[in-house]
Amino acid sequence: MAILATVAAAGLLLSGCSIQxxxxxxxSIPADTMLLAADKGTPMxxxxxxxxxxxxxxxxxxxxxxxxxxxxxDGTQTMWLASAVxxxxxxxxxxxxxxxxxxxxxxxxxxxDVVFTFDLIKxxxxxxxxxAWQHIASIEVKGEHVIFHLKEADAPAADVISQTLMxxxxxxxxxxxxxxxxxxxxxxxxxxxLGNFSSQQYTMxxxxxxxxxxxxxxxHLVLPSATSELDIATKGFDWAYAxxxxxxxxxxxxxxxxxxxxxxxxxxxxxxxxxxxxxNDINVRRGxxxxxxKDKIADSATExxxxxxxxxxxxLPNQEAELDTSIPDKGIIAQNTKAALxxxxxxxxxxxxxxLVGRDGKQLAFSITTxxxxxxxxxxxxxxxxxxxxxxxxxxxxQPQPPGYQQAIQNGDFQVAMGGMGGGIIFQxxxxxxxxxxxxxxxxxxxxxxxxYKSPSTDALLQExxxxxxxxxxxxxxxxxxxxxxxxxxxxxxxxxxxxxLYNDAKFTGWPDAKNPYAPPQTYDQTPLLVFTHxxxxxxxx
Numbered sequence: 001m002a003i004l005a006t007v008a009a010a011g012l013l014l015s016g017c018s019i020q021x022x023x024x025x026x027x028s029i030p031a032d033t034m035l036l037a038a039d040k041g042t043p044m045x046x047x048x049x050x051x052x053x054x055x056x057x058x059x060x061x062x063x064x065x066x067x068x069x070x071x072x073x074d075g076t077q078t079m080w081l082a083s084a085v086x087x088x089x090x091x092x093x094x095x096x097x098x099x100x101x102x103x104x105x106x107x108x109x110x111x112x113d114v115v116f117t118f119d120l121i122k123x124x125x126x127x128x129x130x131x132a133w134q135h136i137a138s139i140e141v142k143g144e145h146v147i148f149h150l151k152e153a154d155a156p157a158a159d160v161i162s163q164t165l166m167x168x169x170x171x172x173x174x175x176x177x178x179x180x181x182x183x184x185x186x187x188x189x190x191x192x193x194l195g196n197f198s199s200q201q202y203t204m205x206x207x208x209x210x211x212x213x214x215x216x217x218x219x220h221l222v223l224p225s226a227t228s229e230l231d232i233a234t235k236g237f238d239w240a241y242a243x244x245x246x247x248x249x250x251x252x253x254x255x256x257x258x259x260x261x262x263x264x265x266x267x268x269x270x271x272x273x274x275x276x277x278x279x280n281d282i283n284v285r286r287g288x289x290x291x292x293x294k295d296k297i298a299d300s301a302t303e304x305x306x307x308x309x310x311x312x313x314x315x316l317p318n319q320e321a322e323l324d325t326s327i328p329d330k331g332i333i334a335q336n337t338k339a340a341l342x343x344x345x346x347x348x349x350x351x352x353x354x355x356l357v358g359r360d361g362k363q364l365a366f367s368i369t370t371x372x373x374x375x376x377x378x379x380x381x382x383x384x385x386x387x388x389x390x391x392x393x394x395x396x397x398x399q400p401q402p403p404g405y406q407q408a409i410q411n412g413d414f415q416v417a418m419g420g421m422g423g424g425i426i427f428q429x430x431x432x433x434x435x436x437x438x439x440x441x442x443x444x445x446x447x448x449x450x451x452x453y454k455s456p457s458t459d460a461l462l463q464e465x466x467x468x469x470x471x472x473x474x475x476x477x478x479x480x481x482x483x484x485x486x487x488x489x490x491x492x493x494x495x496x497x498x499x500x501x502l503y504n505d506a507k508f509t510g511w512p513d514a515k516n517p518y519a520p521p522q523t524y525d526q527t528p529l530l531v532f533t534h535x536x537x538x539x540x541x542x
Contacts (some may be wrong), residue, residue, distance in 0.1 A: 002427055004418045005006055006244065008198045010370065010443060011325070012059055012186070017475070018153050019235055021233050021250055021253065021254045021258055021299030022254055022255075023233060023234045023235065023236050023254040023255050024236055024255065025236035025255075025504065025506060025507070026049060026235075026236050027150075027237070027419075029236075030220070031507055031537065032208070032217070032218065032454060032507075032537060033218075033220040033221070033222060033433075034218050034222070034238045034239060034507070034508065035224075035225040035235070035236060035237050035238050035239075035288075036222065036237065036238065036239050036240070036274060036523065037223075037224070037231070037232050037237045037239070037241070037242065037523070038058040038059065038222050038223055038227075038239070038523035038528075039057055039058040039059065039202075039223045039225070039227070039337065039464055039500075040199070040226070040227045040260070041074035041199065041225030041226070042227060043059075043225075044199035044200070045057065045197075045198075045199050045200070045201070045202065045225045045321050046182070046335045047182060047184045047197055047202075047345055048182040048183070048184075049063070049180055049182070049183045049184065049186040050178075050182055050183040051063075051165045051167065051183075051186075051188075051270075052121070052126075052127035052128075052129055052165070052178075052179075052227065054129075054309055054401065055098040055468075056520070057178075057202070058221075058223070058523060058524050059192065059194075059202070059204055059221065060186065060531070061165065061190075061451040061525055061526055061528065061529075062190050062191060062192045062204060062221070062304065062528060062532070063104070063189075063190040063192055063193065063194070063204075063207075064165040064166065064186070064189070064190060065080055065081050065166060065188065065189050065190050065526075066080055066081065066162060066163045066164060066165055066166070066172045066526055066531065067080060067081050067082040067085070067095055067114070067161070067162045067163075067164070067166070067530055068085060068162040069079050069080055069527060070079075070159060070162070070163060070424065070526075070527075070528055071367040071424060071517075071518065071519055071520070071527060071530065072265065072317055072423055072424035072425070072520055072527065073263060073315070073318045073388060073424055073517050073519070073520050074078050074315075074318045074517070075159075075319070075425050075426060076422055076507065077159075077162070078100065078474060078530065079098075079456070080098075080529070081097065081098055081101060081109070081166055081333050081493070082095040082096060082097060082162070082363075083096050083097070083098040083099075083100060083139065083268045084096040085105050085140075085158060085162065085471045087158065089469065090153035090154065090155040090466065090467050090468065090469055091146070091149065091150045091152065091153050091154065092147065092148070092149060092150065092163060092425055093148040093150070093157070093158045094145055094146075094148075094284060094396075095114070095145065095146045095147075095148070095162075096145055096436055096466065097109075097110070097111045097114060097144050097145070097146055097212075098211070098225045099144060101189055101211045101432045102188055102189070102209055102211070103168045103170075103187050103188065103197070104185045104187050104188055104189070104190075104207050104209065105168075106209065106315060107168065107170055109166070109168070109189050111141050111143075111145070111146050112142060112169060113166055113167070113168055113169050114146045114156070114166060115139055115141055115163065116134070116167075116169035117165075117166050117167050117169075117193065118132065118133075118139055118164065118179060118369065119139075120167070120172060121133065121164065122136075124178055124179040125180065125310055126163075126179045127179055128164075129164075130161075130163050131160060132157075132160055132161045132164050134160075135150050135151060135154050135157035135160060135161065135406050136148055136149070136150060136151070136157075137149045137150055137151045138521060144203065148161060152466070153357075153463075153466055153467035154466045155466060155467070155468060155469050156425075156427035156428065156431070156465065156466055157363050157466075158159070159427070160428070161214065161426050162299065163526065164186040164190065165526075167214050168187055168188075169243070171426075176235050176514065178433070179317040189211070189270070189370075190207065190209075190210070191206065191207055191210045191212065191213075191216045191220060191529065191530065191532050192204040192205065192206060192207055192426045193205050193207050195220070196258045197437070197526070199225065200224065200225050200226075201222060201223060201224040201225055202223055203220060203221060203505075204220065204221035204223070205220055205223050206218070206219045206220065207220070208437040210313070212377060212533055215533040215534075216532055216533060217508075217535060217536055217537045218532060218535055218537075220507060225314040227240065227242070229242060229243075229244055229245075232244070232251075232502065233250050233251055233254055234254065234442065235295060236504075237502070238422045238500070238504050238505075238506075238508060239501075239503045239504075239523060240502040240523070241499075241500055241501060241502070241524065242500050242502060242523065242524050243304060243376070243498070243500045243504065244260075244500070246303070247260050247262075247502075248304070251293075251502055255504060255506075257504045257505050257506035258502070258503075258504050259503055259511070259513070260350070260500075260502050260503070261307060261499070261501045261503075261511075261512065261513045261514060261521050262302075262498040262499065262500055262501065263318070263499050263501075263514070263517065263520060263521070264309070264315045264318070264399040264419045264496030264497065264498065264499070265315075265423070265496075265497050265498060265499040265520065265522075266378065266419055266421065267309040267310075267313060267314065267315070267420060267421050267424050267493045267494070267495075267496060267497070268301070268309070268376075268380065268418065268419075268420040268493075268494050268495050268496070268499055269413060269420055269421050269491040269492055270288070270368070270384070270416050270417075270420075270490075270491065270494065271409070271414075271416065271417045271418070271419040271450055271451045271491050271493040272284075272285055272288075272399040272415075272416050272451055272491070273412060273414055273415055273416065273451060274451050274452050274453055274523045275412065275442055275455075276415060278347060278364070279356075279366075279415070281347045281417070282488060282489065283344065283346040283347040284335075284343075284347050284364075285473075285489040286340075286342070286489060286493065287340045288340075288342040288492055289311070289333050289336075289342035289489055289492045290333060290335065290336045290338075290339045290340035290343060290385060290389065291335065291337065291340040291387060291391055291393075292361070292388070292494070293335040293385055293387060294309065294332070294333070294334075294493075294494055294495060295307070295346070296309030296383060296387075297383045297384060297494050297495055298388075298494070298495030298496070300379045300380060300382070300383045301377070301380035301383070301494075301495055302376055302495065302496075304482060304484065304496055305498070306495055306496040307458075307495065308332060308494070308495050308496075309332075309422075309493045309494060309496045310329075310330050310331025310332045310493050311332070311333035311485060311486045311491060311492070311493045312324070312330075312333045312420040312482040312485055312486055312491070312493075313421045313423060313429060313430065313433065313451055313482065313485050314329060314331070314482065315422055315424070315496065316330055317421070319359065319424075319426075319458065320426075322475065322478055323482070324478075324479035324482045324483065325436065326479075327482060327486055329488055332355060333493075335387075338502065339517070340391065341391070344356060344364075344391075349364055350529070351392050352392075353392075353529070355392040355394075356391050356392035356393050357392075361395055363386045363392065363393075363394075364392070364393045364394070364395035365393065365395070365414055365536075366393075366394075366395065366396075366415040367387070367394075367395070367397065367398050367414070367415050367416070368381050368384065368395060368397055368398070368415075368416045368417065369399075369400065369408055369409070369414040369415075369416070369417040369418070370397065370398070370399055370405065370417070370418040371399070371400070371401070371406075371418070372399040372400060372401050372404045372405070372406035373400075373401075373402065374418070376497075377418045378397075378399070380494060380495065381397050381418060382397070383519045384494075385397065393499075398414075399417050401406050405417075407445075409450040410445035410450065411441040411442065411443055411444070411445050412440075412443065412446075412450070412452060414517040417450065419450060419451075419491065420471070420497060421485075421491050423434050424467075425479055426472075427462075427465055427466070430449075430462065430465075430478070430481045430485075431448075431462055432448035432449065433448070433449060433453070433485070433490065433491065434449065434453055434455070434458050434459075434462065434484065434490065435448070435449060435459065435462055436454040436459050437455070437456075437459075438456065439453060439454045440452075446518065451490055451491055453488075455484070456483070456529070457489075458484050459475055461481055461484070464477050465481075480489075499520045499521055499522050500521075501520070501521020502521075503521065506534045506538065507537065507538055508536065508537065508538060509535070509536050509537075509538050510535045511531070511534075511535070512515075512531060512534070514529075518530060518534060519531050519534070
């Protein structure tokens with residue numbers, strides 16, 4: 001299908017110092033076709049649809065599917081290529097593989113494809129993006145069942161294993177170097193197949209043999225390479241994932257059918273390096289937490305789109321059912337200057353003139369590391385510096401480029417850094433934040449727990465969680481982990497980081513929103529599968 005994405009009636013009308021943006025949908029794009037800002041060229045698009053490649057085209061995950069799809073907003077799981085998941089014990093995961101599914105070339109999808117996929121990512125570890133083989137001891141097939149035997153009691157491993165994308169054995173078995181193969185002509189089980197491809201855009205067509213074809217009403221997708229904020233605001237996109245300044249004055253005012261939903265996707269936090277003084281002192285961490293006005297930081301960082309976050313690591317209200325209600329104010333630590341100064345005093349810091357000075361007579365001073373170009377983080381750090389400066393703390397800001405930032409936090413080369421905690425999958429979030437196994441020595445990289453928190457009692461709690469398949473028992477352990485984060489402040493929660501969903505409902509209805517949060521509004525990873533199977537064509541006259 002050949003479709004050209006063009007601009008129709010999109011203009012910038014200057015009026016004094018303001019810019020009025022108008023956008024209309026391109027009339028040459030049919031009613032059943034979505035213009036989607038999900039990908040972009042660098043500067044031109046490369047034809048790479050290897051679903052395991054870091055630099056894959058975004059729509060790869062519209063063609064390759066996992067065993068289950070997990071809503072990262074609340075952790076709820078939808079059966080997908082697996083029709084059922086059973087945990088007979090904490091060391092065994094039994095997937096019932098869905099029957100009647102075919103690859104887009106017509107060949108059947110079978111349990112053998114599942115085993116092949118996992119054998120493939122074991123043989124080529126770079127393909128194991130979720131780290132599934134950190135948990136798996138062996139795999140066996142019994143009829144329609146694929147049974148994973150785990151290395152230890154590790155029930156939460158199901159959430160990791162379930163998200164691995166399945167590939168067809170009959171195609172991938174012939175690839176000598178699947179870790180570098182670009183898979184230019186992808187064959188998947190998903191709702192779309194590749195249409196036309198150029199360096200400027202590509203198109204996707206509905207997979208008419210898709211096992212949920214009756215749920216997919218968007219028949220074609222157009223993904224241009226030009227998806228800047230200005231492009232998104234002016235070119236009539238149906239769906240985009242992008243932070244947009246003044247979303248009401250730009251996106252909403254550009255078209256009456258434009259809508260947005262910016263739900264929280266995690267808690268943006270200060271990560272103190274717990275191997276360094278004075279951050280190994282709980283009173284210093286508590287003093288910082290009490291000194292900060294999280295509401296003001298949230299407003300500054302997100303332009304008022306999102307709110308202050310609590311100190312539990314949970315995303316509220318989405319994960320309200322998980323919250324330990326005995327924690328005050330749902331975990332929000334309100335600004336309390338008097339209490340902050342008392343906490344600092346417990347560690348020997350007192351105000352002398354306009355400085356907060358320690359027992360050694362030196363002013364409390366430290367740097368906060370953030371990634372260059374992360375404008376919301378920078379605004380947050382600037383507000384933190386201002387508020388701590390009012391107490392007499394000298395805060396400086398380091399802004400390495402994103403690769404340098406990643407290297408710094410992985411190696412522990414920072415005093416305090418911006419980062420995050422929380423998300424939809426409870427155990428993975430607390431395990432990544434608190435597990436001592438990730439607390440590598442300074443200079444040795446780690447994938448999680450960048451602040452290097454260590455606690456044998458917390459490790460024991462995490463192990464209890466891994467060993468349990470009982471929901472009530474898991475909830476009780478989750479409450480105890482929430483209290484660890486609240487009481488010990490291994491990181492200091494500031495505000496919710498947003499998922500920046502922009503959409504237009506002129507042609508399609510059924511978008512996820514605050515009233516129906518069945519999926520995040522993001523255009524990447526696996527959850528767009530939930531969106532594509534929910535959207536409906538708007539009927540004439542609606």
